[in-house]
Amino acid sequence: MRRLVAIAGLSVIAAIAVVPAVSADDDDDAGGSANPLTPAVERSSRFVPKPAGTKETLKFWFGPYTVPPGHDANRVDVDLPVQNGFIVSIEPGMKRVADLSEPSHQEAHIHHAHWFALDPGNQEDNYTYGNTEWIFGNGDEETKADFSERSAADPKGPQYGEFIGAEGPQAMIYMLHNKTNQPLPVYIALDVTFVHGTAAELKTKTGRDWHDVSGVLFGRTFDVPREKKKGDGRFSTTDDMKTADGKPRPIEWVSTLEGTMIGTGSHVHPGGLRVHVENLGSKENPCANDRAGPGGGTQLLRSDALWRDGVTHSEDFQMEVSHPAWRAPIHKGDRLRITGIYENAAYAWWTAMTHEGTYIDEQQKPRGRCKPYFVGPAARLLKPSVKRVRRGGKVRRVRQKPARRAYDGVPNRPWHGPKDKICGEAFGGPPCERPYQERGEGLETSLVHIANFLYLPGDRALSGQQGAPARVKKGATLTFVNEDQQAGIRHSVTTCKWPCAGPYVGNYPWADGAYESGTLGYDPIDGGTPNPVASTPPDLPVGKYSYFCRVHPWMRGAFEVTP
Secondary structure, eight states: OOOOOOOOSOOOOOOEEEEEEEEEETTOTTOOOBOOOOOOOOGGGSOOOOOTTEEEEEEEEEEEEEEOTTOEEEEEEEOOOOOSEEEEEEEEEEEETTTOOOOOTTTEEEEEEEEEEEOTTOEETTEEOOSEEEEEEEOTTOOOEEHHHHHHTOTTSOEEEEEEOSSOOEEEEEEEEEOSSSOEEEEEEEEEEEEESOHHHHHHHHSSOEEEOEEEEEEEEEEEOOOTTSSOSEEETTTTOBOTTSOBOOEEEEOOOOEEEEEEEEEEOTTEEEEEEEEOBOSSSBOOOOSSSTTSSEEEEEEEEEEGGGOTTOSSEEEOBOOTTEEEEEOTTOEEEEEEEEEOSSOBEEEEEEEEEEEEETTSOOOSSSOOEEOGGGGGGGSOEEEEEEETTEEEEEEEOOSOOTTBOBOOSOOOSOOOOOOOGGGTSOOSOOOOOOOOSOOBOSEEEEETTEEETTBTTSOHHHHSOEEEETTSOOEEEEGGGGGTOOBOOEEESTTOOSOOBTTBOOBOSSOBOOOBEEETTTEEESSOEEEOOTTOOSEEEEEEOSSSTTOEEEEEEEO
16 A cells, blocks of 8 residues: 655755665575675665565665754655565664664664655556555664565465565655764664565566565554552553543544555553554444454454563563464454553653554455454464363363464564663662752742753752752742753653652653643654743642653753742
């Protein structure tokens, strides 16, 4: 499926290059010899056509970019033509210009990245697609797309991939988040496995059909307020997300396609526990409610958040994806509903997300309705087994449950890259909080300036009265102004449990839900507040409030509401 995507208000940057990292014939198990992975900036370095069936592992380098201090901003690259062939895997990464090392998530990361094919009127093997298609996307968890695993799961089925034509321009949209107060020169690198040739050429070469899958992406951004003792400790986008007049506002996509879903993966932000993906069917022909998920339909995927080393709510996590042998029918008019589940008893989660990316093979007719299934040898995992047991001197046959359920997710990829630092003795780290250093009575004021990554007054990095909590009378408001907006830097004032004195690590600090300013400053894609000013409500209870910046979690401040 090719869908038109409107990109407004963005400056287009076109400093890109394609550098072959490994080149190998499809039949060569040795994988060929590696070339140096040195970024190139000349367009002449784009790779040349190779014989059909040739498989290459390529690095697509974007940049170099110097990401300004504290920026969480979007970049767009256009015009990345490659040769006729199929992309069979994609994995993104950020590399320092100096030594091509990978920054830790706490320094900088790709907040999100999306690759679109811009192919108006292109045609390949009489299979016509027009306009724009979502090819690949990832979030904080750096999801990897790998069609080769899905092809291998069914030896009798087709080979899958995303066909990229030599004439079609490509577009990359990605957000680079530099969490430090220093400029950071980086490349964005995509590791891409590419097989040269059209579907007809590859059928002749390999003896298997090659299918160009259609990418679909949908979801929503929202806030998760803390409920404390009022709720069940879980925020559900299906049950708890409402319109202004109190009506349910679930996240759904109505299919315009007919075919077979060959893979799907979910995205949340830290704080997210899982995503349920369900097919509700069409309004005229609904799917059964199997009660496996909360959305009222037939569950396709349960995608759980997996935290590295079990560190709950860490930024160092990944989301499960569908099993490589997983398939599911999709019909025009089917309603796919995704339900994101977030923890909200202890914390609040601001600017959270629940999104789903799925790939549909329109050339493969749907098998049945609604229910997912496995193909190939893995199908046996879904069949109940029979075990012989001896009871009372007799041997009886006892029916055992299947080894797994079709909708159970699996890890997306092996863990890689530097580990995030953590806190909490339960996880083997130091205490999250440090002893609070009393700074005396703070300045009484109605205004706090946010400038050069400091809250003035009330910043914890300052000494004396400037570093003491700013004071405001109960019934009055305290106004925050982001003066760094002129440099394109966004900030927030997000309260966290007092004293909130520990260093920023992968699982700390988190919002306590007492007050949230929203994002102060504006980005044309990721949003925020064009007028970077926010004020506390006049009814805040008397007490001390510590806070941090969601964009730069090492920034800390405090204020006090006095009688």
